[in-house]
Amino acid sequence: MDIQTVKATVLSSPVFVLDATEIVANLRVLASLRQQCGVKILYSIKALPASVVLEIAKPFVDGFSVSSLFEARLAHHVIGRKGQIHLTTPGIKPDEIAALAGIVTHINFNSLTQYQQFADAVKVRSSLGLRVNPKLSFANDARFDPCRKHSKLGVDIDTLWLSNSIDQVQGLHIHTVFSALDFMPLLKTVAKLREYMSDKLAKLKWINLGGGYLFSAIKDHTAFVDLVLKLKQDFAIDVYIEPGKAVVGNAGYLLATVLDSFVSEGKTIAILDTSVNHNPEVFEYQRPPELHEHDELGKYEVVLAGCTCLAGDVFGEYRVKEALKVGDKVVFKNVGAYSLIKANRFNGYALPSMAVWNGGRFDIIKQDSYEDYCQQWVSDNVLHARAI
Numbered sequence: 001m002d003i004q005t006v007k008a009t010v011l012s013s014p015v016f017v018l019d020a021t022e023i024v025a026n027l028r029v030l031a032s033l034r035q036q037c038g039v040k041i042l043y044s045i046k047a048l049p050a051s052v053v054l055e056i057a058k059p060f061v062d063g064f065s066v067s068s069l070f071e072a073r074l075a076h077h078v079i080g081r082k083g084q085i086h087l088t089t090p091g092i093k094p095d096e097i098a099a100l101a102g103i104v105t106h107i108n109f110n111s112l113t114q115y116q117q118f119a120d121a122v123k124v125r126s127s128l129g130l131r132v133n134p135k136l137s138f139a140n141d142a143r144f145d146p147c148r149k150h151s152k153l154g155v156d157i158d159t160l161w162l163s164n165s166i167d168q169v170q171g172l173h174i175h176t177v178f179s180a181l182d183f184m185p186l187l188k189t190v191a192k193l194r195e196y197m198s199d200k201l202a203k204l205k206w207i208n209l210g211g212g213y214l215f216s217a218i219k220d221h222t223a224f225v226d227l228v229l230k231l232k233q234d235f236a237i238d239v240y241i242e243p244g245k246a247v248v249g250n251a252g253y254l255l256a257t258v259l260d261s262f263v264s265e266g267k268t269i270a271i272l273d274t275s276v277n278h279n280p281e282v283f284e285y286q287r288p289p290e291l292h293e294h295d296e297l298g299k300y301e302v303v304l305a306g307c308t309c310l311a312g313d314v315f316g317e318y319r320v321k322e323a324l325k326v327g328d329k330v331v332f333k334n335v336g337a338y339s340l341i342k343a344n345r346f347n348g349y350a351l352p353s354m355a356v357w358n359g360g361r362f363d364i365i366k367q368d369s370y371e372d373y374c375q376q377w378v379s380d381n382v383l384h385a386r387a388i
Helices: 003-009 020-037 051-060 069-079 094-101 112-122 157-162 184-201 222-235 245-251 281-285 370-377 380-387
Strands: 015-019 040-044 063-066 084-089 106-109 127-133 171-173 206-208 238-241 252-264 267-272 300-305 314-320 329-333 353-358 361-366
Touching: 003 252, 003 329, 003 361, 015 020, 015 245, 020 040, 020 051, 020 222, 020 245, 020 353, 040 051, 040 084, 051 069, 051 245, 063 069, 069 084, 069 094, 094 112, 106 112, 106 171, 106 206, 112 127, 127 157, 127 206, 157 184, 171 184, 184 222, 222 238, 245 252
Parallel strands: 015 353, 040 063, 040 238, 063 084, 084 106, 106 127, 127 171, 171 206, 206 238, 267 300
Antiparallel strands: 015 252, 252 267, 252 329, 300 314, 353 361
């Protein structure tokens, strides 16, 4: 994306910009994998459920991966009955199961209890599977580790092995990593699954290897291709992956404007018109986002902070070539996944506008308004009375 052109084009901020060409480039990597080994691709829309992303992805994927009724309805709205919709969630609500059953094509139950509770209600229309916890941890941070101790995610592999439940389902789902840059965790996970379930895998129709791998950032896909081909050859099953961040992570940018600049105890503070509430993982995990203007050799040090009254509303410390002035624009990169979907209007600040950059064309596609704010916080009877 031509960041300088975008900065010159934007009249008001904050703006969340999606680079459509980068999304397509990521999808083409996945399409190449499908061509090489026959793996089926599902875009995991929890990373960013914007309809524009789903429309861009639709020609490249076999369907969408969802985690709730709303996501399922959105996926169905975009893809209709021409593609697959796979549901994986720790908590299916009894009053939503009928609606889900009419939309999704595959359901990965998170526990044996939920399977026992809902299987009869959906098995006629959906292909049923179980999420498995292979009890292999690859994440250093327990907050990201699906296989952490006392995990809520998936059926314990030992419990599954001792039960006959695998004989009653058509598929299995595994997911053990986030932002992985090699396939070692997947190789180890599948090896353990084969060790436990080898004689039963051939009875299945499919296996979902989950997401968490940044395919575009991994140079050599040989290990992945060989793994999928071997699974298909040995067990005659369909193999799925459900990338999310791998599709949109590096395609998202957050553009902000400097509102104020001052010195606090020897450090320059620049207040932006955005906040960590527009990218909550910055605060949740104390992980400074990548700044386009950052230069390790830059002469000026600056603390970039958000505009809310939260003391910890701070993006991080950066170095820049020229001192930032009021009105200057800055851009955070690689914030396409799990940012805008988690954003909130703390202090009453509007959510960032959403825009798409497509090979030189810049289009604003969504703008948050006071009416949107009221829709969230003003009681329905008041809104109805005003409408009348």
